[in-house]
Amino acid sequence: MPATSKTVRRQHQPMKNIIILLAFHFSIICFGQTNKLPVPSKSFLEQIHIKDNADLIYLSKYLGKKSEKTLERFDESKQVCSAEYKFGTGIILTQNFCSESGNNVKIVFPFYPKSEIVKYVEWLFKTNENDWNNDKTRYQPKEDGNPGCYLQIKTFKEKTVLEYYCGC
Structure with a gap:
């Protein structure tokens, strides 16, 4: 019995549905992706809180260091x-402490929302001497110009960048 056009359409319908479903999932994964940072344990935070390279220790432990390049x-x-x-999920940390007055750090967080970076700052840099500005894009000493860490969060379409300087 020859196949009618209705029969052919019915036979191809499941395949068409699968292709549409796969395309939908692919678009969600590629275009709607947002990452979350792993929540560090309280004991881990207590151990690294006073260390200069707390961010490097955290990212290495919780995301895994993929590569290191001397600049x-x-x-x-x-x-x-x-x-x-470079770390898991594409995070890149660039650190420069060649100056005697302090160190400069830039961390690029691809597909991370600002809210995750705010948490990160509070985990690793929270002190009684610093405060956030109103929109939580700057975290710095309460008295501008005092020694300490000056952090700034910048948001872009596909990444959030944390830049900071610690020193005197």
Whole structure:
């Protein structure tokens, strides 16, 4: 018995539904992706709270360091003073402590909302000496110009960037 056009359409309907479903899931994964940072344990936060490289320790432990690239060394000792680190979920941390006055850090969080970066700042940098501005894009000493850490969150379409300087 020859296939009618209705029979052919019915035979291809399940395949068409599968293709539409796969395309829908692909668009959600690719275009609606937002990441969440792993919540550190209280004991972990207590151990790293006073360390200069708390962010590097946190990201390595909870997201896994994928690569490390030396950007600059001190002239005399040849020790690394600036480096770039890549972590799971595409996070990139660039650190420069070549200056005697302090260190500069930039962390790019792809597909992370600002709210996750605010939590990150509060986990690793919270002090009684610092305050947030009204829209939680700056976290710095209450008295502007005082020594400490000055953090700024910048949001873009596909990434959120945390930049900070700690020093005197």
